[in-house]
Amino acid sequence: MKKILLNFADYREALQWTEKKAKNYKSMNDFYTSDEYKSAYPLIRKMYEVEQTNFAKKAKSELKKSGLKISDKVVYDFVSPFFNVSNYSGTIIERNGIPYVKLDLGQKTMSGKKSVRWHKGFVKSN
Numbered sequence: 389m390k391k392i393l394l395n396f397a398d399y400r401e402a403l404q405w406t407e408k409k410a411k412n413y414k415s416m417n418d419f420y421t422s423d424e425y426k427s428a429y430p431l432i433r434k435m436y437e438v439e440q441t442n443f444a445k446k447a448k449s450e451l452k453k454s455g456l457k458i459s460d461k462v463v464y465d466f467v468s469p470f471f472n473v474s475n476y477s478g479t480i481i482e483r484n485g486i487p488y489v490k491l492d493l494g495q496k497t498m499s500g501k502k503s504v505r506w507h508k509g510f511v512k513s514n
Contacts, residue, residue: 394427396431399436399438399439402435406419406425441485444486447486450508456506459479459480459481460479460480462506462511463475463477463510463513464477464509464511466509476491476495477491477492477513478490478492478495478503480510486505487505488503488504488506489505491504
């Protein structure tokens with residue numbers, strides 16, 4: 389495998405490089421199995437991990453600013469583009485350092501997920 393020397397300013401730049409290079413292949417999967425991507429993957433993976441760590445720190449900081457913590461019960465009213473309102477409730481959990489809300493039993497998002505990333509729209513339930 390030919391070693392390719394790459395240097396990206398940040399993870400976003402690495403993703404842009406990936407998208408640009410993938411256009412030279414039949415599909416994204418063909419690119420992902422190429423020697424070109426395999427040689428760049430260790431650097432891209434490190435940049436992804438840094439991005440995730442920074443995201444987790446920011447999310448935890450925002451959680452704290454909101455007066456919430458892991459294990460708090462929260463609620464959120466989601467208004468769809470058609471003005472339908474869905475009520476979600478659950479418990480804040482931590483997954484890979486990132487706050488998520490594990491939805492209460494029987495609840496799922498429109499896409500079928502049983503947990504979602506916590507965001508400022510969630511408020512402490514009474």
